[in-house]
Amino acid sequence: xxxxxxxxxxxxxxxxxxxxxxxxxxxxxxxxxxxxxxxxxxxxxxxxxxxxxxxxxxxxxxxxxxxxxxxxxxxxxxxxxxxxxxxxxxxxxxxxxxxxxxxxxxxxxxxxxxxxxxxxxxxxxxxxxxxxxxxxxxxxxxxxxxxxxxxxxxxxxxxxxxxxxxxxxxxxxxxxxxxxxxxxxxxxxxxxxxxxxxxxxxxxxxxxxxxxxxxxxxxxxxxxxxxxxxxxxxxxxxxxxxxxxxxxxxxxxxxxxxxxxxxxxxxxxxxxxxxxxxxxxxxxxxxxxxxxxxxxxxxxxxxxxxxxxxxxxxxxxxxxxxxxxxxxxxxxxxxxxxxxxxxxxxxxxxxxxxxxxxxxxxxxxx
Amino acid sequence: xxxxxxxxxxxxxxxxxxxxxxxxxxxxxxxxxxxxxxxxxxxxxxxxxxxxxxxxxxxxxxxxxxxxxxxxxxxxxxxxxxxxxxxxxxxxxxxxxxxxxxxxxxxxxxxxxxxxxxxxxxxxxxxxxxxxxxxxxxxxxxxxxxxxxxxxxxxxxxxxxxxxxxxxxxxxxxxxxxxxxxxxxxxxxxxxxxxxxxxxxxxxxxxxxxxxxxxxxxxxxxxxxxxxxxxxxxxxxxxxxxxxxxxxxxxxxxxxxxxxxxxxxxxxxxxxxxxxxxxxxxxxxxxxxxxxxx
Numbered sequence: 157x158x159x160x161x162x163x164x165x166x167x168x169x170x171x172x173x174x175x176x177x178x179x180x181x182x183x184x185x186x187x188x189x190x191x192x193x194x195x196x197x198x199x200x201x202x203x204x205x206x207x208x209x210x211x212x213x214x215x216x217x218x219x220x221x222x223x224x225x226x227x228x229x230x231x232x233x234x235x236x237x238x239x240x241x242x243x244x245x246x247x248x249x250x251x252x253x254x255x256x257x258x259x260x261x262x263x264x265x266x267x268x269x270x271x272x273x274x275x276x277x278x279x280x281x282x283x284x285x286x287x288x289x290x291x292x293x294x295x296x297x298x299x300x301x302x303x304x305x306x307x308x309x310x311x312x313x314x315x316x317x318x319x320x321x322x323x324x325x326x327x328x329x330x331x332x333x334x335x336x337x338x339x340x341x342x343x344x345x346x347x348x349x350x351x352x353x354x355x356x357x358x359x360x361x362x363x364x365x366x367x368x369x370x371x372x373x374x375x376x377x378x379x380x381x382x383x384x385x386x387x388x389x390x391x392x393x394x395x396x397x398x399x400x401x402x403x404x405x406x407x408x409x410x411x412x413x414x415x416x417x418x419x420x421x422x423x424x425x426x427x428x429x430x431x432x433x434x435x436x437x438x439x440x441x442x443x444x445x446x447x448x449x450x451x452x453x454x455x456x457x458x459x460x461x462x463x464x465x466x467x468x469x470x471x472x473x474x475x476x477x478x479x480x481x482x483x484x485x486x487x488x489x490x491x492x493x494x495x496x497x498x499x500x501x502x503x504x505x506x507x508x509x510x511x512x513x514x515x516x517x518x519x520x521x522x
Numbered sequence: 523x524x525x526x527x528x529x530x531x532x533x534x535x536x537x538x539x540x541x542x543x544x545x546x547x548x549x550x551x552x553x554x555x556x557x558x559x560x561x562x563x564x565x566x567x568x569x570x571x572x573x574x575x576x577x578x579x580x581x582x583x584x585x586x587x588x589x590x591x592x593x594x595x596x597x598x599x600x601x602x603x604x605x606x607x608x609x610x611x612x613x614x615x616x617x618x619x620x621x622x623x624x625x626x627x628x629x630x631x632x633x634x635x636x637x638x639x640x641x642x643x644x645x646x647x648x649x650x651x652x653x654x655x656x657x658x659x660x661x662x663x664x665x666x667x668x669x670x671x672x673x674x675x676x677x678x679x680x681x682x683x684x685x686x687x688x689x690x691x692x693x694x695x696x697x698x699x700x701x702x703x704x705x706x707x708x709x710x711x712x713x714x715x716x717x718x719x720x721x722x723x724x725x726x727x728x729x730x731x732x733x734x735x736x737x738x739x740x741x742x743x744x745x746x747x748x749x750x751x752x753x754x755x756x757x758x759x760x761x762x763x764x765x766x767x768x769x770x771x772x773x774x775x776x777x778x779x780x781x782x783x784x785x786x787x788x789x790x791x792x793x794x795x796x797x798x799x800x801x802x803x804x805x806x807x808x809x810x811x812x813x814x815x816x
Contacts, residue, residue, distance in 0.1 A: 207710050227713045234714040240707040244729040253725070254715035309715055 157218040157312040157345050158183045159204060164213035166199055166369075173199045174210070175369040181362075184343045186336070188350055188360035192392070196369040197349045198317055204347065205315050206230045218312065233306030233344075237318040239298040241290040247301050248286040251276055254309035276304040279338070296327040300334075307342075316348035320355065332359050353393050357381060365389050387512045390431050397437060397478050399430040399449065399509070408511060411472025413449050420511035427514035432506035434481035439465065440503040441494045448505035449473045453496055456487070463487040470501065478504060569791060576788040579781055587785045592761050593770055599678055600767040601793065604746035607685035612739045615693025616731070622694070623701040637695070640688050645751030652684055653755045676758025681766060684753045685746040692745065693738030700734040732808045740801040747794050 159181040166174040173196045181187050189197040202208040204215055206227035214223045222230055242250050251273045255264055264272070277283040280300040290298055299319055306314060319335070320328040336359050339346055350356050356363050357377040365372040365380060365388070373385040384390040401410035403422045408415045408430045415430055422428045443450055451467035458464075462481050469476035482490065490496055576584065587593070621627075622634055640648065656663040656674040666672045674680050704727065712722035750768040757764040767790055774783035 205714060207714070227710075228716045228718070232714060234711065236707050236711060238705070238707065240705065240711040242708065242711075242726055253712070253717070257712075257715060257717040257721050257725075305711075305715065 159313055159345060159347070160216040161200070161204065162214045162216065164200065164203060164210045164215075166196070166203065166208070166210050172369050174203070177213070177369070177371060179364060179371060179374070181345060181347060183345050185361045186339045186346045186348070186359065187362045187364060188348055188356035189364050189366060190350055190353060190356040190392075191366035191372075193351055195366045197351075197366050200366070201315050201317055201347060201349050204313075205232050205234050207234070231309070231312045233303075233309065233311030233314045235299070235302050235306050235314070235316040235319050237321045239290070239295075239302045239322075241298055241302055241305070243290050245289075246286065247277070247282070247288050247290070247293070248273055250290065250301060251305045251308050253305060272308065276308055277301075279307070280304045294327075295323045296331055299323065299331065303335075303338075307344075311344070314344050314346040316346065318349050318351070320352075321350070328355070335359060357393070365392065367392075384510070387429070387431065387516050390510065390512075395434050395479055395481075397432045397434060397506070398476075399432070399473065399506075400514075401428060401430065402426070403428040403511060408509065410449060413446055413472055415448065415506060415509055417506075417509035417511045422511050422513050429512050429514060430506065430509040431512060432509050434464070434479045435462075436506055436508045437478065437480045438505045438507055439480055439490055439494065439496070440505055443501050443503050445503060448503045451478055451502055451504050453498055453500045453502060455498070456496060458484065458487060465496065467502070467504065480504070572784050572787050572791060575781070575784040579785055584785050587782045588789045592765070593767070593786060595762045596765050596767040596770050597789070597793070599681060599764065600747060600790075601797070603678060603681045603685055603766075604743050604749075607682055607689050607746050608739050608743035610682075610686055611689045611693045611742045612735055615690060615738060615742075616697055616735060618690075619694045619697040619701055623698060637691050639691075641691050645688065645749065646755070648687055649684060649752035649755030652680075652687060652752065656680060656683065656756065675756055676760070676764060678757075678764050680756040680758065681753050681764060684756050685749060688749055688752055689742035689746050692741040693735065696734045696738035696741065697731055700731055704730055729808075733805050736801060736805040736808065740798055740805070743801070744794065744798060747790070 161177055161179050164174050164177040166172075177196075177200060189201060191197045199208060203210045206215075206222070206225060210223070214221050216222065217225075217230065242253065245253070248270075252269050255269045255272065258264075274283060274286070277286055280303060282297055282300055282304070285293060285297065285301070290301070293301065299322075303316075303319075316335075320331050323331065332355055335348075348359070357380075360377060362374065363377055363380050364374050367388050373380050373389045375383075380389060381393050384393060390396060399408060399410055399415060401408040401415070403409075403420075403424060403426050404414075405424065406416070408417050408428060417430050420428075440448065449472065450470040451473070452470055453465060454468050455466040456463065457466070461483075463484055463486075465480040465482065465487075467478045467480065469478060487496075494500070494502065496502075579587070618637065622630065622637075653675055654660050656666070658664065658667055658673075658675065660675070663675055666674055672679070674683060708726050708730075709722050712726045713719075717725065748768065750766075750772070753766055754769055757766060757769075759765050759769055767786060771783045771786050771790075774780075774786065
């Protein structure tokens, strides 16, 4: 089922949680609502579910305006961050709850319910826990039961509010993969809220980035990561090296130095910031060249999959901090060619530089 | 190695013992000893005195005193009215607690404070106030009797009213914290699963509240059984009709019938104890059934 929200506004007192949000969610897609806490993503999800009412605007489910439909008639499955399992019921009764609450005429006979519950429990691979109480389960198991419970009423859409937020890192990764697999089997239109960019990029078909009640960018994971539309998106999806300067004839002028950048809408002569990811910076030994910026090596961190070099800006970029990410091979190579001693002067050259005007860039650097 | 073996003999002997029974929560024997001592001194000793004193009577004598028609009628009134009052308080106390926890309204804190008033008020004051209200010429009584023909003061109904009054805080104060801790997410989950409002109350909220509700019920009941001050004013104390068991005991004492008084008291004690045991058992059963005790 498709979901559409049109011109949604929501205020809590004087705090604007959602500012004129319009979005479309395609049928069968798994979409992530991504943003920092307080950006309005959970509020939007709750409005779609009907757990909260928008001040103005419409929620359109399957082409039908459902803004005034009660949550129990919207046929949405909702999964809460803290599971919200009924503690006084067994796992079986929890999953069966939705089916048993139906009006007598629509209700399945108990043997059918039982059969369906076991099917759902098999789907989430926890059939053997049917007689346990929620308090006897681990966090990951509880969340899978919560999901099975939501699926039991055959929802038209699945809404998950930070489903892995309360779990530890390892279980989170596992469940993430499992959710993706489950979605590939069921193809139910799903929206999940998260503040973890890695989670959103890894799991979702489409990512909606939100900040301060606004939608910043909508797109496929590789699209938003590689072509961030706004400085906020750039900054939120990964580490940023920022270069402050003036845009002139397709170049970013920083004191005596200058950098070349990608195409941008920044006007000639305007104050601007160039953004570059840590793996897009090259370390070069010749400090006489006018292209690039100068820096001194502060620290080389060589553990993990990628090594990091931390540097401090010199001259026109004095007081700034830069971070370069390298593969261990690259690091070895550079060490042999240049040395990379602490305090050594080097030149940093971005292989890719995205330019944003000064005003819009301020929030991305934060 | 040589150093430690050299030190070994000097190790004080008590260390070994202390180590074996070491616990992060010290003072078990002290606190248990104190608990038992206090319980004996304050609760068990006076209670056993009742039984010891009552045992001075021969069995037929005892039986005659405690089964006298007037005494029997008073048991019925005391336990019946107490159970009824506790049950009514369970229902309306739950509603009060619900309103106090779930909604904000002007004067909420005042209402919250008022709930405790029956705890603090001398029971005689409550009795006099209630009598003034419900008497034939009282504010409420004149209309109740004049318009509806319902007599409250000096009837068993009056006893019930007084017992409801003094029992209000128990249910509210036991249910309130549990209700406060109840996540609204549970009800949201129930609603998203298609449950109607009453279904989510009955299947999701009530089971969570039941143990606390039963505790409140038991407390209100226990208080009502022992209530004396507020009841005697409004009850009218007509033998066989509106006379409560505590009053029978007092009457016997005033007639210097100490043995008779203790005999009735012993019966009250046993019945109260059995009823409380039953309620506690019920509570443990619901707690177990709802998976809380695991």
